[in-house]
Amino acid sequence: MNGTPPLAWDEGLECWVVADPRLARQVLNHPGFTSGTFERSFQLYMTEAAREEYRELTEFLRLWFVQADAPEHTALRRPVQRVMSASYVRSLAPRVEEFTEECLDALAAGTPHDIVPAVADGISGKVMAHVVGVAEPPEVLHRWARTLSLFIGAMYRRDHAEHAHRTMVEMTEALSRATAPKAFPQESPEDRARTTATWAMNLFGGLETTSSLLASTVLDVLGEPPVWDAVREQRPGAAEEFVEKVLQRRPPLRHLGRVVAHDQELAGERMTRGDLVLVSLTGENPLADPAAQPDPAAQPGPAAQAGPPAACPVTGATDDTGASEQHLVFGFGPHYCVGAPLARLEAAVLLRRFAARFPDARLAGEAPEWGPNLSYVGLDHLYVDLGV
Template structure:
């Protein structure tokens, strides 16, 4: 921890909001109230370097030494940094992932979606997750980053890293993540997008590789989860499916936003307490881990979708108002599923675009589709919530 970090004015607990609660099983603080979550995610009293702290807490000294190459790789992900370093490292990626660039990707996303729907139609059984959700997210990210690997390979890397991030104490997860890191590094050395980033020094090359590995990782598992969940939700509610099939104005965007809130691919973000502080009677010590809920609920609870408002610069999609949010100037609060403040997800417009294109194309191709019996098989990861399988009857 950085013991010289300047202390910011203390957080004030919003009226009626719950204070951070200590979870004995996870040995960390949990912030569930969305109003307090916004403050924590945008306050210098809470640092982003959760990987570093987790390495210290959950890996032995011998394990940290054995897997130093892996831990150094993850330390360089810019989501693990704070201002001013975070802003400097993020800015070039944010310029690339601009709203205009994402809009320009729409024709390619549509082509990829049709290819994956062809694969779904040919597969037996018709499982949305490997053919469509993994296929679209993998092919889109391969196009953006400029790598030649197939979606199955990209997702194998991503899942290996997510397993390690969720359980660093397990040697098998560390072994899998190290293999994935080495293969990703090799692929990224040939990729087109990283070639435009600094490579003059060893540190430049390491940062560039880590940045694009992080971008690749970020566009795979969570996006595949969203794509599977929008199909599950649409086919699971006749009124919703009718609205999508009939192309009612705003129906697709509203569905995507409601799914983001009700079944967020990522339930929480981690932070580290930068210095001793007290919030609402809870005494947080320097170095404590904090899990900030992105759902407005506990770590395992599911929220209910609210009415969407305006928001996404690419799709025009809105964000549901947060339950109990302050009225302020009368505008609804943005939901927290893509984060908040300086760390807001740069890939949010692309994920929304992929989900909207999939819903429209799926409805056109398979208007009589329905869920098969026992259709949904959910994965076990607590942090990255998604389907392993989603079986459908295409009605053709």
């Protein structure tokens, strides 16, 4: 953990920061820490007048089931898990291939060749539009997601709240016409509000973080010649193994939030009911500059490793399907990300298809441009020379 204390109070953010993976698992899977961070953040960072003015927006976000705890979270999550089952994700593979080829066509046709809008945003947007059944193009979906993420990261700003409210209205209208929500409860106004919030959350969750993973995968593989060679040669498992390394090296989401449910002591520190907690998913400071990550070219690629990558010192964690996990990037326990298999599929397909289409690709001279959001780590621009 490079000297980072396992639990520390951050004066600037006025919250606890949990960096130790063992402690992170404990917090993420313990009833003494609740998931309702939006509600607590509304109280701490929005004025009473702003909360009243944007009550519709705060209610919309409060209904996202990731903000609930058992048994409510379990009941709301179960039907989404059925929709996002392993068999369903496998069935999406041909569509993901199709969308990837369309986006690589767009990349080749554009100048300059910018991976982020053409490919990362394009693939994740097309996939989520297909899953949810909305007609909006990727650029609209990502505008919605980025607007909401800016508000979530800085609720005290009225301009962010205003833009997020407008986005909520647009998303709600689009979801009223979408296909996936129609299979969820619609009988009462409360049912419809919950269903809309659930699918807005699913849509949001499959956009920014997945786009970040896709762009980071291209950035890192072009900096690691041995891995790039393995992927170009279509060595079995090379793409999937490298995606795991990228997830650990540049996780799209660096931390999860929790709220202290009652006064308690943890790791020798006294925590007070209502305190906010940032739980690192990397074992490092979750607020570090993403551009300061290690140079991929200076690290051995997974093809050269004798065993699995070891970014997290604690192994053997399980998600809610019982599968073994090497890291916490997709969370832990009852809130393990339901979209993890889909994100992995999109990244591995992109890696294979990009290598097949552009085997002589390399990074262009322009430096990658990272976005400013502290929570969602992603590139705004990544320019490549396609070598064709």
